[in-house]
Amino acid sequence: MRALILEEPGSIRLQETAIPRPSTGEVLIRVKAATTCGTDLKAYLRGHPQIPMPGGFGHEYSGVVAAVGEGAPFAVGDAVMGVHSAPCQTCFWCLRGQENLCESIMATKVLGSYAEYLLIPERIARINVFPKPAALSFEMAALLEPLSCVAQAIELLRVDANDRVLIMGPGAIGLMFVAALKHLGVGEVVLAGRNSARLEVGERLGARTLYNGDLQPEGRGYDLVVECTGSVEIWERSLSFSRRGGTVVLFGGCPSGTSASFDTRRVHYDQISLLSPFHFGTSAVRTARRWLMDPNFDLSPLLSGTRELEDGEQVFRDLRDGVGLKYVFQP
Ligand SMILES: [Zn+2]
Ligand SMILES: [Zn+2]
Known part of the structure; x- marks a missing residue:
């Protein structure tokens, strides 16, 4: 064969x-x-x-x-x-x-x-x-x-139709998160990235899309942030988009030997839940x-x-x- x-x-x-x-x-x-x-x-x-x-x-x-x-x-x-x-x-x-x-x-x-x-x-x-x-x-x-893999992450969350969700990274996994969350009735799913062809696919799946450059922490923040890039820089950045009491899913595996650092004040006093599901x-x-x-x-x-x-x-x-x-x- x-x-x-x-x-x-x-x-x-x-x-x-x-x-x-x-x-x-x-x-x-x-x-x-x-x-x-x-x-x-x-x-x-x-x-x-x-x-x-x-x-x-x-x-x-x-x-x-x-x-x-x-x-x-x-x-x-x-x-x-x-x-x-x-x-x-x-x-x-x-x-x-x-x-x-x-x-x-x-x-x-x-x-x-x-x-x-x-x-x-x-x-x-x-x-x-x-x-x-x-x-x-x-x-x-x-x-x-x-x-x-996406279902495993979603099983760890309590997804609500009223959630505002930010997906970082329009690769296949980020797009599957869009499809699954829309399927579960989530109204607002925002997909951020820099590949316009991939963002367009996200739109077809029901997401509102944003170029990375236009992505700024605003208002209360998102109820759920899902990082799907496997980049240390995005792991660290993802926390700044979470609302107080929100959840950040660090989904993409980063290269071995790397470390990430977070603002401990935000994680503790803003009670941000960090999840990093595997397999x-x-x-x-x-x-x-x-x-x-x-x-x-x-x-x-x-x-x-x-x-x-x-x-x-x-x-x-x-x-x-x-x-x-x-x-x-x-x-
Ligand atoms: Zn695979
Ligand atoms: Zn076993």
């Missing part, structure tokens, strides 16, 4: 590899759609602690079951959607309702969806892979993983799947077109240059 291999930062190769054979409980998927992700772009640009190289990459997918191991929960021909990790459900964190922090969730994740086939390990197939309804396209179904547990995955299956929830403005595996390197160069948001490989 053909698979994209990330050899080292800046180098992607299309390689012929053996089609994996599923053993007990495993499911082999013929990939129908695999979407690009900011994590993959980070890995391509500067390496990533969770993405070993050289190796297959891509972790967002949907497809059709091509082969199953004994006792697997699906049959050949089933259309499926899923995520690339699953909690053990027995460790300290899992038992305390923090499955996203499961001690083995990262060690047991699967990468390599930019390929014709993807082998899903037993635990993931059992817990976090689902039938894909016919009404949901393979492209949209592949967005289950990033949307689960997702099973409940967030189910919430995200429910959103995707709702015909009124439409993430299609986020997709920038389909690409061949042969174009792998060009796709990531485009993403690096801010051209497009999320491309779909149809291997």
Whole structure:
């Protein structure tokens, strides 16, 4: 089968590899759609602690079951959607309702969806892979993983329709926050950034948009500020837009080894809640799947077109240059 291999930062190769054979409980998927992700772009640009190289990459997918191991929960021909990790459900964190922090969730994740086939390990197939309804396209179904990250953050919040929300960063995650918050009935969602094409997508999803340069702390401030850039400078700046008693979600992971500093007076006397959710547990995955299956929830403005595996390197160069948001490989 053909698979994209990330050899080292800046180098992607299309390689012929053996089609994996599923053993007990495993499911082999013929990939129908695999979407690009900011994590993959980070890995391509500067390496990533969770993405070993050289190796297959891509972790967002949907497809059709091509082969199953004994006792697997699906049959050949089933259309499926899923995520690339699953909690053990027995460790300290899992038992305390923090499955996203499961001690083995990262060690047991699967990468390599930019390929014709993807082998899903037993635990993931059992817990976090689902039938894909016919009404949901393979492209949209592949967005289950990033949307689960957004659902995880939203599950930690008490979102109110009257909230005024500021999203900082119009990348795919910032735009998914816009879509999810609008879907939950939030009236005022403001999206700030500097890429006009991406801000335009935010408008189509229902946000009011602002260029970074026009973004100034004003009035009472926002009830909720969601940082989606992974930039230390924006992490620090985000607090200045929160109202007294507001919440700031620091969503984007910053480069390792960096630190951020805050005005302690604001955090304490203005009682600003800081949250920094990581990854997702099973409940967030189910919430995200429910959103995707709702015909009124439409993430299609986020997709920038389909690409061949042969174009792998060009796709990531485009993403690096801010051209497009999320491309779909149809291997
Ligand atoms: Zn992703
Ligand atoms: Zn666990």
